Amino acid sequence: MNVFYRGVPNPVEISVPGVSSDKLDVRITGGHSIKPDGETFIVNPGAGADASIEVTATLPDGTKKSLPGREFRVKRIPDPSPRFAGKSPSDKTITKVLLENAPSVGALMENFDFDVVVKVKRFQRNRNQGWHVCRTEQQHKHGDREHERTLPLRGSRICRVH
Secondary structure (H helix, E strand, C coil): EEEECCCCCCCCCCCCCCCCCEEEEECCCCCCEEEECCCCCEEEEECCCCCEEEEEEEEECCEEEEEEEEEEEEEEECCCEEEEEECCCCCCCCCCHHHHHCCCEECCCCCCCCCCEEEEEEEEECCCCCCEEEEEEEEECCCCCCEEEEEEECEEEEECCC
């Protein structure tokens, strides 16, 4: 089963052999939206957990043919993984040299298929508990357009200085 992610435009290629894309009537169920974007379509998922894309093609002789729907799951974007001085949350220690030369706190989308760049807008340091990223901003590109979204990074620990 295929997956759409909330918060990013999901490009979908839909084609019917012998029929141009302007002769396709493409609909999506589950409270989501789909819009043509050149030769592809962009799905912007809503609140529903499932979606079905249904296509009706106008054939060259003018008749209409409905094709079977295609089912999709809808999921939220995974949380970014925080980074500090090249260290991930699972790294328990950091050297003083790395700490002093670290440029900034960062975040990374690991194992995510979309081109999303995450920028840390704010973070908080607590002496007893290490580093925590409070809020991040993610950017992704689709074609010539760039999109931004702010999201929380749920108490993800970066590292503790030893």
